Amino acid sequence: MSAEKLPVYFIPHGGGPWPFMDFPKDASGKGPWDELGAFLTGLSADFGRKPKAVLVVSGHWEKEPVVTVSTAASPGMLYDYYNFPPHTYQLSYPAPGAPDVARHVQAVLKEAGIESRGDAERGFDHGVFIPFMLIYPKADVPIVMMSLDNDLSAETHLKLGAALEKLREEDILIIASGMSYHNMRKFRSDEAGHVQEAIRFDHWLTDAVENSDIGARNGMLARWEDNPDARACHVPDHDHLVPLFVAAGAAGQDRGRKIFETHFLGKPYSAYRFG
Numbered sequence: 001m002s003a004e005k006l007p008v009y010f011i012p013h014g015g016g017p018w019p020f021m022d023f024p025k026d027a028s029g030k031g032p033w034d035e036l037g038a039f040l041t042g043l044s045a046d047f048g049r050k051p052k053a054v055l056v057v058s059g060h061w062e063k064e065p066v067v068t069v070s071t072a073a074s075p076g077m078l079y080d081y082y083n084f085p086p087h088t089y090q091l092s093y094p095a096p097g098a099p100d101v102a103r104h105v106q107a108v109l110k111e112a113g114i115e116s117r118g119d120a121e122r123g124f125d126h127g128v129f130i131p132f133m134l135i136y137p138k139a140d141v142p143i144v145m146m147s148l149d150n151d152l153s154a155e156t157h158l159k160l161g162a163a164l165e166k167l168r169e170e171d172i173l174i175i176a177s178g179m180s181y182h183n184m185r186k187f188r189s190d191e192a193g194h195v196q197e198a199i200r201f202d203h204w205l206t207d208a209v210e211n212s213d214i215g216a217r218n219g220m221l222a223r224w225e226d227n228p229d230a231r232a233c234h235v236p237d238h239d240h241l242v243p244l245f246v247a248a249g250a251a252g253q254d255r256g257r258k259i260f261e262t263h264f265l266g267k268p269y270s271a272y273r274f275g
Contacts, residue, residue, distance in 0.1 A: 006168045007047055007254075007275040008161075010176040010247040012036060013058075013131045015187070015264075016081040017088035035262040039271065040134040046259070046273070051173040053098040053142040055105060055164070057247075058127035059178035059240035061147040067109065067116045067160065070145040071102040076123035093129040098142035101172065105144060105164070112163035127177040152238060154222045154245045161249020168275070174250050176243030180205055181269040183235040190265040194232065198267035201229040209248065209256035209272050217256070221248055244272070251275060 014036050023031040044050070060080055061068070075097050079089050102118060109116045124132075128145060149156045164174060180202060186194050204227050208220035224230050224241070234241055248256065251274030260271035 004169055004171075005275065006051060006171065006173050007273050008168065008174045008176070008247045008250045009043070009274075010178065010180075010244045010272045011040065011043070011131055012179045012260075012269045012271055013127045013177045014179075016084055017091060017126060017130060019130065019134060020088055020091060021085065032264060036260075037134060039260045039262075040131050043135050047173070050136075050141055052171040053101045053144055054132075054173045054175055055101070055144050055146060055167060056128050056132075057146050057148070057174070057176045057243045058125055059148070059182075059243050060125040060127040061122070061145060062152065062239050062242075063150055064117075064147045065150060067114060067149050068119050068122075068147040069102045069105050069109075069116055070097060070122050071099045071118040071120045072097045072122065073099050075143070075145070077129065078123035078125045080125045091129065091133070093124055093133050093139055095124070095132065095136065095139040096142045098144050101142065102144045104170075105146065105167070108166065109160075109163055112159075114160060114163055131177060148239065148242050148246075152242050154224055154242075157242050157245035158218055158222060158249040161246040162252070164246070164250045165252045168250065174247065176247040178240035178243040179269055180241065180244070181233050181264075181267050182238075182240035183233055185235050188265065190267075195266040197229040197232040201227060201233045202261070202268040202270055204229070205244075206258050206270060206272075209244075209274075210258065212255060214251075214253050214255070218248060221245055247272070247274060 018033045106116045211217035254275035256272050256274045259273045
């Protein structure tokens, strides 16, 4: 990676408004999200400088007819979580948007033959504002959001990411926000068999991301559903895994590596850096 070329990240954003709630501590005095909070708080130091803007692909922006890019100059807040304490619906993250960058992203997609549209109304969903309240707590870095493609396929999103790779040389940081484990039906379960499914899938996913043969890496990710534990870890859908495919596509020939792993009730979830 050259000095000018930014890395690409896939980060976990946790569950709901977790950094702003009190959770029981374990015997060692740690809360269930403490390690994730420390990781996100330190993420900006991993690449060492503030970019011109951040392009965030969130697993919470889906079901658009075409890929959609946020063009708002001052995005509002989208509290897309339910049944949490009232104070979590008063959170504010006043980071600016970047309409010029958003239009440039659309132009880059068009050049690659990918249809897109702009959206000047959408606010920051919690896949964006929750992690970035820790990454850039001063809200002083412009953020552009991009939706998933409605088909949620790995191949589509690998191609989508590949179209965006050139942005990394234009001081635009690409961050994919999701969860490598996201079974909402068993999220609070520590059933031993399911924990083993989650552990095996995390090992397989890491092997795929860290494969030194980039073609093989992308081929493994494109066929992620062939893994026997894959669907046990992504229920009812895999929208939180899809941002990883965008990150891998935007990585180009840069290798990936795991930079963070922690557990929720024994089930691992991870973060990856490319480049």
